[in-house]
Amino acid sequence: MYSNELQSNLRVLISANKTDVALEELSKILSGNPDLGDQVILLRGRWSDGKRQFNMGLIDFEDWGRIQSRVNYALLELISSIGRDEHLSKTAETVITNKVVESQLNYGNDRQPYAANQEPASKVKRILFISANPKSQAVLRFGKEIREIKEALADQLRENTYEFIDEQAVQPDEILKLLRRHQPTILHLSLHNDKKDGLVFEDVNGNEYPISTDIFSSFIELINAKECVIECVILNSCNSVQHASSVSRFVRCAIGMKDFMPDDASVAYAKGFYEYINAGEGFDDAHKSGVIQLKILAQRLDAGLPTPLSEIPVKFSVKDDPTHG
Numbered sequence: 001m002y003s004n005e006l007q008s009n010l011r012v013l014i015s016a017n018k019t020d021v022a023l024e025e026l027s028k029i030l031s032g033n034p035d036l037g038d039q040v041i042l043l044r045g046r047w048s049d050g051k052r053q054f055n056m057g058l059i060d061f062e063d064w065g066r067i068q069s070r071v072n073y074a075l076l077e078l079i080s081s082i083g084r085d086e087h088l089s090k091t092a093e094t095v096i097t098n099k100v101v102e103s104q105l106n107y108g109n110d111r112q113p114y115a116a117n118q119e120p121a122s123k124v125k126r127i128l129f130i131s132a133n134p135k136s137q138a139v140l141r142f143g144k145e146i147r148e149i150k151e152a153l154a155d156q157l158r159e160n161t162y163e164f165i166d167e168q169a170v171q172p173d174e175i176l177k178l179l180r181r182h183q184p185t186i187l188h189l190s191l192h193n194d195k196k197d198g199l200v201f202e203d204v205n206g207n208e209y210p211i212s213t214d215i216f217s218s219f220i221e222l223i224n225a226k227e228c229v230i231e232c233v234i235l236n237s238c239n240s241v242q243h244a245s246s247v248s249r250f251v252r253c254a255i256g257m258k259d260f261m262p263d264d265a266s267v268a269y270a271k272g273f274y275e276y277i278n279a280g281e282g283f284d285d286a287h288k289s290g291v292i293q294l295k296i297l298a299q300r301l302d303a304g305l306p307t308p309l310s311e312i313p314v315k316f317s318v319k320d321d322p323t324h325g
Contacts, residue, residue, distance in 0.1 A: 027041060043075060046070070066173070066177060069175070073172070076218060125162050130188070131166075131168050132169055132192075132202045134206060134209075136208055145236070145267045149164065152273075152278055156278050172211050179230070183229050189235050192238070198210040198212040199216055217249070221249075234273070236266045238259070239257065240257050242256070245316055252317060253283040253317040255314065256313075273289060274286070276289040295309070
């Protein structure tokens with residue numbers, strides 16, 4: 001049976017920059033399993049080679065971060081295979097749990113940064129805007145959405161209270177790297193969504209590359225394993241309410257759309273939301289502000305839509321009014 005505890009503990013090790021420890025222990029556990037053992041050996045080789053090249057200056061921070069993200073992603077996928085073998089799962093769970101305890105006991109004494117030249121933590125809050133628009137999909141107007149958000153946040157951006165970061169054409173194996181690098185307070189995604197396959201990102205050739213609800217949630221769970229780094233996740237994508245519901249277990253506030261969301265409506269909601277963030281208000285009031293903008297827009301766009309615009313955004317939160325101050 002699949003072990004949730006094993007997966008959670010593995011994520012804690014990755015979050016603590018102990019991927020190499022997890023790989024070393026798993027290679028011992030799986031030494032008698034040719035298929036899974038070979039996969040771990042391959043991942044260890046990729047990790048070691050990437051680290052060596054980075055330390056020698058043969059690759060830059062971007063390339064090393066990409067290697068780390070890919071290995072971590074593959075490692076999490078491998079755990080699902082281990083979970084099908086009850087004996088292996090129990091053995092791995094015991095070993096990894098011990099390493100997590102050891103890591104927590106040593107936390108602060110031997111902690112290493114994510115990368116040698118990573119910027120120190122900043123008091124400035126960050127909004128990470130992630131977008132993707134595969135060439136086979138209808139063109140999204142996230143350019144306009146970005147402009148409206150920046151205008152709505154003008155005061156906070158000018159006073160350096162918030163920083164707005166825009167990452168476009170994002171691929172799934174880059175997500176974890178971007179989250180770790182930017183440490184956003186608010187994660188805003190502007191994407192297509194497939195009801196069956198999940199949130200649609202891009203592959204290296206610009207084609208569709210969807211990821212499931214569980215995989216997306218695992219990214220947020222991992223980043224927030226030690227503390228609530230990401231406080232709010234906004235999924236400004238059609239039919240994304242399931243993703244928001246799932247990820248709400250790990251953040252203070254998550255917002256998703258329960259139906260088709262026209263581009264103009266996506267922009268209007270974002271504008272209203274960030275105008276209240278700019279005013280120093282919490283996520284609850286910011287969400288209400290976005291809904292009011294949709295009510296205004298609904299006078300000309302609601303006709304023919306299966307769901308009234310103002311009812312499409314759905315907010316999930318731990319508290320009634322989770323703030324971010």
